[in-house]
Amino acid sequence: MDRLADDLAAAIGTEHVLTDPDLMAGYTTDWTRRYRGDAVCVARPGTTAQVADVVRVCARHRAPIVPQGGNTGLVGGAVPAGAGVLLSTRRLRRLDPVDTLAAQVTAGAGVTIAELHAHVGAAGLEYGISLASRDSATVGGTIATNAGGLHTIRYGGTRAQLLGVEAVLADGSVIARLGGVPADNTGYDLAQLLAGSEGTLGVVTAARLRLRPAEPHAVTVLAGLDGVGTAVTLLAEIRARAPGVRAAEYFEAAGLTLVREHTGLPAPLPRAYPAYLLAEVAGPADHAERLAGIPLPGDAAVALDLPGSAALWAYRERHTEAISAAGVPHKLDIAVPLARLAALRGALGDAVRAASAPSGPPPLMIVFGHIGVGNLHVNVLGPDPADQAVDEAVLRLAAAYGGSISAEHGIGRAKVPSLRLNRSPQEIAAMRAIRTALDPAGLLNPGILFT
Ligand code: FAD
Numbered sequence: 099m100d101r102l103a104d105d106l107a108a109a110i111g112t113e114h115v116l117t118d119p120d121l122m123a124g125y126t127t128d129w130t131r132r133y134r135g136d137a138v139c140v141a142r143p144g145t146t147a148q149v150a151d152v153v154r155v156c157a158r159h160r161a162p163i164v165p166q167g168g169n170t171g172l173v174g175g176a177v178p179a180g181a182g183v184l185l186s187t188r189r190l191r192r193l194d195p196v197d198t199l200a201a202q203v204t205a206g207a208g209v210t211i212a213e214l215h216a217h218v219g220a221a222g223l224e225y226g227i228s229l230a231s232r233d234s235a236t237v238g239g240t241i242a243t244n245a246g247g248l249h250t251i252r253y254g255g256t257r258a259q260l261l262g263v264e265a266v267l268a269d270g271s272v273i274a275r276l277g278g279v280p281a282d283n284t285g286y287d288l289a290q291l292l293a294g295s296e297g298t299l300g301v302v303t304a305a306r307l308r309l310r311p312a313e314p315h316a317v318t319v320l321a322g323l324d325g326v327g328t329a330v331t332l333l334a335e336i337r338a339r340a341p342g343v344r345a346a347e348y349f350e351a352a353g354l355t356l357v358r359e360h361t362g363l364p365a366p367l368p369r370a371y372p373a374y375l376l377a378e379v380a381g382p383a384d385h386a387e388r389l390a391g392i393p394l395p396g397d398a399a400v401a402l403d404l405p406g407s408a409a410l411w412a413y414r415e416r417h418t419e420a421i422s423a424a425g426v427p428h429k430l431d432i433a434v435p436l437a438r439l440a441a442l443r444g445a446l447g448d449a450v451r452a453a454s455a456p457s458g459p460p461p462l463m464i465v466f467g468h469i470g471v472g473n474l475h476v477n478v479l480g481p482d483p484a485d486q487a488v489d490e491a492v493l494r495l496a497a498a499y500g501g502s503i504s505a506e507h508g509i510g511r512a513k514v515p516s517l518r519l520n521r522s523p524q525e526i527a528a529m530r531a532i533r534t535a536l537d538p539a540g541l542l543n544p545g546i547l548f549t
């Protein structure tokens with residue numbers, strides 16, 4: 099093991115190979131604190147060539163490699179399942195000038211989404227992915243997880259933003275397609291294959307990303323409602339009137355209580371409600387006027403300016419940290435067709451209660467998410483973090499309602515046993531065949547996606 103760290107230090111510099119357990123701790127525990135792992139060392143290459151060197155050294159030593167960006171993933175995919183080398187991409191900080199003619203930019207894997215927003219925003223353009231982890235989540239990590247987020251309803255997930263990637267494969271070879279030619283029909287699209295591959299097919303080192311003209315904020319509405327069914331109906335009315343809905347988020351009383359306890363924020367509306375819809379419309383100011391005629395079923399707060407909008411968004415965006423401050427959550431990220439969302443929500447309580455150990459604390463369920471794309475984040479506090487029963491019950495329910503067991507977070511380590519609920523044996527075999535072809539020794543992120 100010492101030889102491995104020494105060889106890595108020779109390749110990328112001693113100061114970029116961490117072996118001190120205290121320094122490694124922030125890399126080997128995941129954001130939720132539910133998953134931990136051991137690493138021989140953390141390697142922090144600063145260039146694509148150095149990433150290739152790290153991969154070659156690891157291959158020579160037959161050492162598993164766990165790529166990691168901002169370590170904000172929520173399915174345990176970025177922390178080692180066994181001993182290996184944690185390859186941090188945070189020093190891959192290339193950020194090219196914005197190509198305003200093509201509305202594209204090339205960014206290194208370690209650039210954070212917030213840094214990318216600031217860079218392209220200065221050129222009057224916008225990147226389609228926005229998520230509450232933006233200050234830490236990286237370009238490479240969001241590609242590897244095919245991250246969704248707050249604007250998926252309007253711009254799609256990360257795959258829809260991706261024009262090409264540069265990546266290091268398991269044999270140390272580099273593939274690069276950063277030219278940004280949108281009309282390109284020359285065989286397999288390797289960038290799209292790497293999107294959502296969760297570090298199992300290659301280490302993304304840079305990407306060519308699609309941008310769009312920045313859309314002005316028109317209006318943000320927070321409406322108090324009686325449940326997910328009325329939220330879906332209200333959203334349909336808003337979308338029918340305002341073409342520029344770019345976020346439609348849902349949360350409930352349990353989550354709002356935790357957020358308010360954690361942040362000290364005041365109540366958002368004069369009265370309390372079981373459920374809330376937060377919708378943001380972009381575009382010209384008249385889009386706000388178009389909403390005026392919609393009969394809101396309860397109270398609503400309306401923000402026409404950015405500070406007012408940010409104040410409303412805090413109630414939604416601070417859910418994840420507030421939940422984690424209250425304990426180590428079971429985080430299930432599911433999606434079903436919109437028409438089935440209310441029925442699924444109705445069935446969740448019984449499923450979670452039935453799966454919780456009778457001797458344990460009563461489960462606290464916090465449900466929120468990207469309702470516009472049928473995506474609910476089901477968080478359960480109480481059951482032991484090592485107990486998988488609640489996780490399996492919720493994922494089985496999502497599959498039974500014709501939905502996805504992972505709307506946006508990926509499979510990681512957390513959902514490996516449940517992949518078969520959504521993917522046929524033939525599909526899993528095809529995915530395995532691709533992985534084996536690109537990484538015959540199985541060195542890249544073993545234990546993620548498949549056993
Ligand atoms: P990491 O956590 O470091 O890694 C995630 C996975 O990608 C791992 O499997 C890792 O091995 C792999 N990986 C990382 N970098 C590379 C690379 N360069 N090449 C190959 N593989 C790599 N997710 C959403 O989809 N939508 C949300 O709205 C959202 N909101 C969040 C809010 C909060 C507060 C938090 C904490 C998380 C949220 N997430 C959300 C989850 C998380 O931010 C995303 O999954 C994000 O894409 C992870 O990026 P990262 O750089 O932190 O990746």
Ligand code: MLT
Nearest residue numbers: 230247417418431467475
């Ligand atoms: C979000 O939408 O805020 C995230 O996906 C994070 C979470 O699920 O906690």
Ligand code: ZN
Nearest residue numbers: 247468475506
């Ligand atoms: Zn989310």
